[in-house]
Amino acid sequence: MTEEINTPENTAMSSPYHAGFVAVIGRPNVGKSTIMNGLLGQKLSITSPKPQTTRHRIHGIHTTEHFQIVFVDTPGMHLGASKSINRYMNRAANSAFGDVDAVLFVVEAGRWSKEDQAVADKCQNLDVPVIVLVNKIDKFKQKEELFPFLQKVGEKVPFEALIPVSAYTKSGFDAIETEILKHIPEQPAIFPEDYITDRSTRFLASEIVREKLMRTLGDEVPYGATVEIEQFKFDEEENRWHINALILVERPGQKQIVIGKKGEQIKQMGIQARKDLMHLLDSRVHLELWVKVKENWSDDERALASLGYTEDHR
Structure with a gap:
């Protein structure tokens, strides 16, 4: 009788596959697209220092041997949507809340605006976990200076996890992926493995x-x-x-x-x-x-x- 040795390779092969949708939300110009590009490991969504660069909802597909995460990058939610294009962008951002398994709510370290609060208010009624990403922490030379802001954000948003990150240095990105994998369901891949987006x-x-x-x-x-x-x-x-x-x-x-x-x-x-x-x-x-x-x-x-x-x- 031959006894099978339980190696890491065997364990990985037997582990169930996970796949799901994760919305990336926040006000304009907080670094949503840069974070998504970093998590994907390649540039998909365009970026610039100008607010409201992202105008469309874009799916970025990250596939590995063991999981597939479909990130839903959205236009920044903003107040005062007076023109048709502004209303379109807000609709595109709001539509990302539907049929997702988790939400990444991106805020800027040290800054909380009325638009951030408007997004936080929408998160109050969600029935999926909200993972708050406090971006641009590289602006703070002394990390303890960030603690009061983290506490403030924690009081305003019902979150499953709060992760300080830097889209610039990719600090905290491993923690983001680890947290996401706790919440996406066990199921086959949603898109073929060679897809990086559903856009043409x-x-x-x-x-x-x-x-x-x-x-x-x-x-x-x-x-x-x-x-x-x-x-x-x-x-x-x-x-x-x-x-x-x-x-x-x-x-x-x-x-x-x-x-x-x-x-x-x-x-x-x-x-x-x-x-x-x-x-x-x-x-x-x-x-x-x-x-x-x-x-x-x-x-x-x-x-x-x-x-x-x-x-x-x-």
């Missing part, structure tokens, strides 16, 4: 261009600016992608800002975007950028729908 490559291409727009212009970037991909095709003879991206703005003066003096701004956007697109597509890319004025598109429900600002994004 065409959508990711438009987001890359929009990120470069925001990063190149900084504070000058028009809020009413978006990107529409007009051409997205692979030329087999040339062995490269041909991508035409249209940058839409709301006023003629904004068009000049995007183009820049002697076209320098839009040229820089194109150079940077092309590098990321080549990495995304693992191929050569010919990219053309154009700028067009479409007045008040951000406050026009029909225009928003035509540009992909809809709940059904697939």
Whole structure:
């Protein structure tokens, strides 16, 4: 009779598989997308220092041999949603609460605003565990200075765990994953193992261009600016992608800002975007950028729908 030795490999093989959805929520500009990218181990959601960079709900899929976590990155929840696009972003953020197994509520270390409180109020009625991530702790040289803020947050939010993290240094990321795995159910993978998102490559291409727009212009970037991909095709003879991206703005003066003096701004956007697109597509890319004025598109429900600002994004 041969006795089977219980090795770590055997134990891992026999352990049940876990898979589930985890929403990443918070007010604008607290580092939600950067945290999700870090947990995924690759860049998926675009980032910039400008608030409300994320406008769409995006699924980031992290698959291993033993579990699959589907992160739901959302636009920042904000007050004063006066325009149609603001209302769309709040709807997209609120919709993330449905059918998830846990919530990551991201706040900024040392700062608690009315918008943070509004998100905390929504967490009061959730029937899933809330994991509070206190981000940007690298701002504090003396960690004990952070303790009063952690206590304050703990009194405002009904949390399952409170984890100090730094999206910049990835401090605390192992603790986040460990905590999540306590709450996602035992079940097969939700998506195929080679999926990193449920979004199309065409959508990711438009987001890359929009990120470069925001990063190149900084504070000058028009809020009413978006990107529409007009051409997205692979030329087999040339062995490269041909991508035409249209940058839409709301006023003629904004068009000049995007183009820049002697076209320098839009040229820089194109150079940077092309590098990321080549990495995304693992191929050569010919990219053309154009700028067009479409007045008040951000406050026009029909225009928003035509540009992909809809709940059904697939």
